[in-house]
Amino acid sequence: MAPSLTEQRDEVLRLLADDTYSGDMDELLARADQITGQIEQAQQRDARLRALQAAALPDAPQGTGTRVQPGQQPDDGNHPAVSAAEAFVRSKALEHYRASGMVGKVAVEHRDAPAGTTSTATPLKQNQRQPGVIPQNPDYPLLIANLLDRQTSDGTTLEYMRDVSGPVTGAGTWNKAAVVPEGTNKPMSGPFQFDLITTSLKTVAHWVPITRQAADDNGQLVGYINGRLTYGLDFKMDREILTGNGTTQMQGILTTPGLNAYQPGSGNTDAKLITIRKARTVQELALYPPDAVVLNPSDWQDIELDTTATGEFRVIANVQDAGGPPRIWGLTVVSTVAMAAGTALMGGFRMGATLWERQGVTILMSDSHADFFIANTLVILAERRANLAVHTPAAFTKVTFQALP
Template sequence: MSNFAKVRPVGYRKGRAAIGEDPTRRYPIYAIKGGAPTLLEQRDEVARLLADENYDGDIAELLQRADQITAQIEQANQRQARLRALQGAVPPGDPQPGDQRQQPGMGPDDRGNPDPVSAAEAFVRSKALEHFRTSGKRGQFSVEYRAAPTGTVTTTTQPQQNTRLPGIIPNNPDFPLLVASLLDRQTSDGSTLEYMRDTSGPQSSWNKAAVVAEGGDKPKSGPFTFDLITTTTKTVAHWVPITRQTADDNSQLMGYINGRLTYGLEYKMDREILTGNGTTEMQGILTTPGIGSYQPGVGSTDVKLITVRKAKTQGELALYPPTAVVLNPMDWQDIELDEDDNGQFRVIANVTDPGAPMRLWGLTVVTTVAMAAGTALLGGFRTGATLWERQGITILMTDSHADYFTANTLVILAERRANVAVHTPQAFVKITFAAATS
């Protein structure tokens, strides 16, 4: 029997009969000649015939065929649904789909993104930690987490180039919680940094721009002076011992990384950015030559609130508008609790919302014990300095330390490499508050 003879007709049509044939005979209509039509092809053909107002075939049989095709399609859909349900079924006690995503550090961030949002999450999600736990091998491994933009990948076949920083940095203030977040942050490709430090002084001393009459000579601004500063990235690191059982628990492991190691690096970074000596340590802003200073005059009764406002004016007069002020928590307490003669707080603080952004005279306020009490740092931080990171926060873990292996104890270490380029010292003002009077 030919393939054509095997195909079931989807309808009939009238035609001219051959000699000797019954003239009332109807001829079958096939969707595809030469092969059996699929369910979709049969459905489309029957639908076309049902929609054809001129169709003069057997309507009852066409309707019956439509019902049969509908039933066959529904049966095929039910079969696929049962197959998917069977494949997704898991016996009790076996790992359920998605369980790993609900473990600490495995879930998405608050925006639904699957990428890690902290050094601890990057570490517990890493293939290196998974291999360390399952392989039973001794040794050390590391996982790097970098919040700053990724730098250029270099190869050992090319000599390492020093990174020279641009001299003009755009001013783009944000609302951070740490001193490091106040700065412009970039990635360094090498360990040596070279940048130009502007030592020209206040803009008012060299800016000679003026209105010029037609045909007149244009004024020349200057003089400009720059120093080429060459420095190196500095490594900040520390480690803690943990038990092997703790290392197998994602919650405890993340607690150690976030609560101790990462916090310790951030705290030290704040101190280095403010007071680093620039030689054996990172370059601190307060130790950079050329920054401005403000201190109330002898006998002044200005409270700290007023002192910050006058220092802001000094920064604005230097044509480097301040964006933030860094205070010791004790000095910020004095400012928030300062009262007028009627016992009313001068600073209107929302005490019911401690998470609200701290602002003073339009400036972002950052409090840190890294700033000495009685002083403050005010400035245009993103205009004046850049934090260059050679290596983001890197977490290392090993069982190969002294006699820790036999004690079932591991070492987990966190480190980062960075330095600060203070390229525009005039953008900063160091504040020294007046001594309290009784």
């Protein structure tokens, strides 16, 4: 059977990202342009189809071109929702709530679909999963949360073992594996030291007001939920993942003791891109190869705009992978204001920490707030419960850039 358009796209993406590819690059780029055109054509066809369905006459029989509201098909199991907003507007709970005159409250919880789940629906926002590329919403920046191992918790208390043995300076410091003569005792590797960490899952939440008229319009409702509520939760959780205090907030990576550190010595004039490369060596010597680096946008700007004496950009010529998400020295780059300027966080994020989530994004809507009922106004609230287990601090390195004159 001929490969699907998605399979063709993924194959070309893999080859474009492969630094060792030795085939005909012009032919590969031509394939990429052809597939891009076919995808755009398919998207235009779907858009025309939806527009034609929406233009059906008011007296059209059920199931023969009736208008499909934003949010797409109902959640009947054949067309599962792919976002919290879609799950909410498709839910039977919202249907009953509207039928009752939108009095009282309604709540719907949505969890992300497992990797590999497919849908025949035409989603409003589709997360693209590409080999070797961390999935992300194409409308929003890459999130730090997407770098981590993510698991589901069934309780409210989180317990895990944290390796506090400290950074490893070489295999010989703990790995006592050896060739052992027959009849002699085998060596014990170590020492290792672990602490039992007990904490709780934290609730991240916020709400916005919405008029009854807007709440009765699926398009506006999806916009409120996707554009303000769920993105706001992701925005805040990213900051918690970096700098949460671990008590009243989530556990942050930077506030966890035991991280590696790298800072150029006094008088060092290394450019920031050189500092990142040397920090990578520090992380590799700790025996936890890094896969990503988190930077403040101003520091990432300095790296991207670094030029030679003749005005040539170093990043594009030497260390930046073309045609994919931002990368430097083989590491995925997350540029975010959550990271303080002048510093960076490098690490093996999937090896070093796990994001435990007890509750997916839950959307609640109610008229029972202050005087909103008489003002014909409702409240939409979004919340999720999660916490970060930084079980291997040595998998991360905090980088401090040298201030240059």
